[in-house]
Amino acid sequence: MTSAGPGRPRKKQSVRPGSTAREEILDAAAELFTNQGFANTPTRAIADAVGIRQSSLYHHFATKEDILGELLDGTVAPSLAFARTVHRIDRPGKPVEAAARLHAVALFDGSQLCQARWNLGVLYHLPEARTDRFQRFANDRLELRNLYRALGKDVEDLLAPGPKGRAPLGDLMFRLVESLISLRADGLSDTGSASQTADAGIELAGLASELEAVRAISEALVSSRTDLA
Structure with missing residues (x-):
């Protein structure tokens, strides 16, 4: 047997990733x-x-619930931290700049969902995840959604009014990104899915002609996330 800690011998050698x-x-x-x-x-x-x-x-x-809680928190915490940082940047005066902030958050968030070792987003749909025991996760996910809404509104405020009755851009982008969870579960996502999803949201905003410029600013934001924090 190998050791799992002082006085706690392992039953077998672990093949799991992780330093602890x-x-x-x-x-x-x-x-x-x-x-x-x-x-x-x-x-x-x-x-x-x-x-x-x-x-x-x-x-x-x-408890087993403690394990689930840590897993749930881990699915949203990095994206929430990044969205907070992007939202703190001075409010842009041009639609391309505003769209790039929303695109960056969607790209970062979508990459987290697509590239994690396991498709942890499916845990969102567990009935246990909707109980008061996991209120911190629920609050963090709501804050992330509200940041999408705020970033989307910044874009909409700089554009001509869209059709009446259309869902707010931030909500559309949030739902598009979370659809990656189901796509991954069906084996339909790949390394480019997060980028394609972020692009789709910008196209829905009516900025398809500016997509290249939006991508350039967005990718710079994602690449410099450590400096921005």
Whole structure:
């Protein structure tokens, strides 16, 4: 047996990515929750997938709900942090600049959903995820959606009024990005899906002719996200 920590020998050598047992547990739970559901995954199955004893798992997480909560929070936290940063940039005076901010958030958010090791977005639809136990996740996701709305409104305020009854641009973009979760589940997403989705939102805004310029500014924002934080 190998060691999973002081006094906690592993049952077998782990093949999970992660520098700590906690990270390995999250990876195993992500795979099992997304493939067979939360309710159908006992903590023993998670421990077995990591190669540790069930009692060792409880050293890191008190309950299965704690594991789900950390996974849910992790799906939205990076995108929310980036959207907050982009929204703090001085409000642009040109439609292309405003559209680029929205495009950048959609591109970053969509990339997070498409490139994660497991399709964690499917956890959003779990009935357990809608309970008060996961209110922090719900609040963060709502804030992210509101930032999409604010960035979309900045674009709309600089353009001629669109058709009456059309959904706000920010809401459209938010829903387009989250549709990547279903596309990935159906095996229909690839490395270019996040970019294509962000582009589609800008085209819906009526800025297809400015897409190249929007992309250039957007990609610069995403590339410099560490400097902006």
